Amino acid sequence: MGIMGYLRDRMGTILAIFIGFALLAFVAGEVIKSGSSIFKDNASEIGEINGSAVSYKEFNDRLDLSTAQFKQQSGQSISPQITSYLQETTWNQFLTDRLLGKEIEKLGITVGDAETQNMVSGANPDPQIARQFTDPQTGQFDRSKLNQFLQYLQSPKADTAQLSSWRTFLTELIKDKKRQKYMALVGTGLYVNTLDAQDDYQAKNKLANFKYTVLDYASIPDSKVTLTDDDYSAYYNEHKSEFKNKQELRSFDYVSFNAAPSKEDSLGIKTQVDKLAADFKASTNDSLFVQINSETKTPITYLKKGQLEPKLDSVMFSAAPGFVYGPYLSGTNYKIAKLISARVEPDSVKARHILLNPATEGGIDKAIAKADSIKKLIIGGKSFADLANSFSTDKAANQKGGDLGTFARGTMIPAFDDIIFAAKKGDIKIFTTQFGVHLVEILNETGSSKVVKVAQVDKLLEATQKTQNEVYNKAQAFLGTLTKDNFEAQAKKAGLVVKKADDVNGTAAVLPGLDNARALIKWAFKAEKGDFSEEVYPIGDQYVIGSLTQIKPIGYLSLDAVKKQIEPAVRVIAKGKQLAEKLQTALNGASSIDQAAQKAGSKVVPVQNVVFANPVIPASGPEYKVIGAIFGAQPNKLSKPIAGAQGVYIYTLDSFVNPAALTNAIREKQTLGQALTQRADGQVLEALKDKANVKDNRAKFL
Template sequence: MMERLREGANSLVVKIILSLIILSFVFAGVGSYLAGGGQMVAATVNGEEIDVREFEQQVQQERNRMQQQGGEQFLNLMGDPAYVAQFRQMILNQMINDVLIQQHADQLGLRVSDAQVRQEIFAIPAFQVDGRFDNDLYNTTLRRMGLTPDGFAERMRSDMRRQQLLAALAGSEFTLDSELAGVSALESQTRMVRTVTLSLDDIASDVTVEQSEVQAYYDMNSTLFTRPDQVKASYIELSAALLADQLEVSAEDVQAYYDANIARYSSTEKRRVSHILIEGDSSEAQAQAVLDRLNAGEAFADLAKALSADTFSGENGGDLDWIEKGAMDPAFEDAAFALASVGDVSEVVQSDFGFHIIKLTDLDGAVATPLAEVEAQIRTTLQQDLAVNSFFELKDTLADVAFEKSDNLDDAAEATGTTVQTTDFISETDAPGVLADPRVIQALFSQDVREDGFNSEVIELDSERAIVVRVDDFRYEEVLPFEDVEADVLETLTQQKAQEEASRLAEEMLAALEAGETVDAEFGDAEAFTRRGPNWVVANAVFGLPKPTEGPVYGSATGFGGDVIVFSVESVQEGQVADDLRPFGQQMLQGLSQQSLESVMDSLLSNAKVTSNVN
């Protein structure tokens, strides 16, 4: 076949085809590269780019968080393309705001030193073992997050600078005691309220929807009942964390690791020393003379007080208190830690400060934590290390077998000791768990995987997680037939009509009550409403009304389930000023700081040049 291709390469037809292909690259491919490199940029803020991969990662993280909190309700929302677009825009807006804040911090000259970043990282509990920073745990955690130490440090620096700016805004606000007293009294105010509920379910049971209305609504809003492109997926997921749970570590391995890293599980050796410092010309000879006097029996403390150039310690007999390794001049430290027993005196030692004679006065040796107390920690560390090594080996095997046997995942699962997981039909907006990752979605709906039936390449979700997917079945976007959604349309129209009827009844009732007329509804007994009550939707409406003067005041609010609550504010009991106004001061300062931040952001946005490439 290759021979025939070579023979045909000189034919006129092939040359024409090649010319057309080259032109298509010039006008489509290269042009897209020059103008559309922006496809890798989610937005540009005053010339600074927001990488689309970082944006998609933020979207995925927020989606996972919301899914954990909202469950099925959130998944239903994500089935609405309009909501998805709004959700993505919200994330992008936040990222744009963060860039603007960072740029503003640069203009103000806000800085965070390396030492501050390091101190902040050391204080993060997730990187600590027994209350102390653990470098191995730190690096392992970052690998799982797909971050490098330098990258994480820069994230920390950016966040700390942002907090500096926010703190500066907060620090510019203040409150008066009279304001706090007024807020305190308003906060504790109580209103006596009687309510009557117009139940949406009761009203809906009396609502009549004609078949013609159902059909007409469907005809006018058929796009609301569009089923998106969907696939049935199979996949194999590899995870170092899951592998760690399956790995056994022997007692011998634990002992060997403990012995090799005993310093990590030992307290720091401390030594208490005294010294005599000799400076100036002929100082070495003078120091040797002092050492000779010590060897002749004179007291170290007396000579230190009389002769040491370090007069501060000399007053205390040369005592330097407790020292640890890394705290002193290297030459001094080496000599001090070479002394074997309490009472030993060194030879003359030269440092950058002069010549010393050092005496060991007390010793607190390093104490190793018993193996039994750290065995579980060591076992976990070894499991994680083994799991990471196993993960990379299996990932290579998965890539090879999934490529060679591209028409199924069973062979790859057998080769890697994993299982093939499957889904029902899913779309780009409701894919569960790991399949919701943008890179996985892109693979599932690609030509090779969805329509040609091949396995995907190995997709690296992070440094220690990978996945291969394939499509078992798919169906294109389709407006669902009326018969399939008739019940949903009927329910939608019923709820709409019930809501309209509830609102109409509430308006009629309010008009009658304000006119002093009797209404055909029985209000409940008066209840004490506070601003922080459980039914805050109604409470907001209640406290939004003026105080009653010559009689009750009336209002209405729509509750969480759609019920309409008509209420009567009967009386107001003024609140008391709290003894401690500090919580109100903090609350007011937070509100004022937020207003200041919003004002700054409005100004920054109005003066910024922002372009977005996200739909």
């Protein structure tokens, strides 16, 4: 990978030629090398999919790649929430690969050499390739750039890492093509006939006009309903398929002891920062001052309006150099900011460069001297592209004659930007960064904006050791009072709020109010029901103690396990029976819905122009059962009571308004077919997952 490409990667912008998981080993190589495995070296399997083991190493390798890709694409740090998300998506990638791979193999789906060649360099290259060779100015695919890259791969100059990554990418491209063929086979097997089209047309266009009256479930207080074991059992047996647990879930209660900074702590930090502010204002070496005194070593570089946090952005662009703002509180940090300088510079620069490696040139001085000699050759008319190919170590840029393209400030590292954006069109600059000696020619500049260079010093507002010790001792004292099953009583006695974490999965990392609760969740998945944590868990500025309340294993959950969950629905059914009896009594002897409503103490509501495809009663909400029954009713007949979503209804149909006859069903069939095909991709995978024998051991090791 070229050094300038790496510079861009470090700034959070991907300039590699290809994206996607397969090429991440190439794009993010340096990032991955610096990472470390989150798994134990002696572990062997994180899971199993239809008898095929998923090792910790292969899972971790793919997770590292996904993490590196996320860093590059987003520029964000990896929070516990993001880690949890990446772990889940990585596991789902393995599921997809193994499950679809097995089906593809059974069907004998292949991609031939000619087809592969066509995907790479044919008349219509694969979109993943075409996107990377699209001219950003025109938005058009640039075949010459693709051909140039393919020729480079075949040349002796080709980097071995790039060649390896290219082969890996092709392997993934072929796998993806096989998946597309498999899904196309599934889609081809789907068929929408004329009757389907007619039904869909009627559902969307046939209108129903009716009157209804309803007795709301809310009209009966919960205290007036007594639920029996038979009520629960009947509901459970009817809905048992909904209670199939695909992964083990655990619920636990927890209490937390707040170890946030006290007023005394805050005052102490503020006193320190006030003194720092005075010293910062008097400082003549702001960069050194930041390095020595700041918690966060923020690079001191020029920034455009909008790139500073709002408090600074509103003052720094109208202040004079030397102005100091703060101390002010930003999140959990006290900050001081000093305006070093301001200037007007271009919004973007087009440049080309030659990069020399001091280690192979005999030192920095000799590398600079060589750059001076090359500069003289360029001024004398020698081809920049030829000189770049002969001398530059940036192989990626050399494919384009050393051209870096047009880039905005922030694309490169600050040391590079500060020199390039201060230069003028036509300048040739020689300078040194941590990546070597650069010779850069400014080809063009676009736009202009005021930029400011602001140095920032921050101090974390954190609790002192004294405060932390006091709170920790309180947590330990509470822990000492616990025995099995007395957690809630002791918490109440201590005046603590018991918080609940219900149905937590084994790979979760975050709980309400706790951003990194992984250690507590790992404990919960090793504990038994009724156990309390045997240690105090420090999470953020809280000390936390938990008590396991429920375990929901994989498979069909028992009635006891879901009883609390289904109680509201069971109560609605019980209320519905009472309301249905009331309405049935009102119907006896009634010749119209108005008479029945009057006897029931309710009102009649007329409704116009409801369609079956949108089963919503205005001012009430979705009522699938009621609208479904209405579209199967005869006009001018009183219905029996129907338990809906909001209450129990009776209705009378006034009339249907039929649409014009559907004379050409082709368009309707096409629309339905497209919707069916779009759903099929996800539904096929879900069906394969349901059938699969999957063992997921992630909760034990993540």
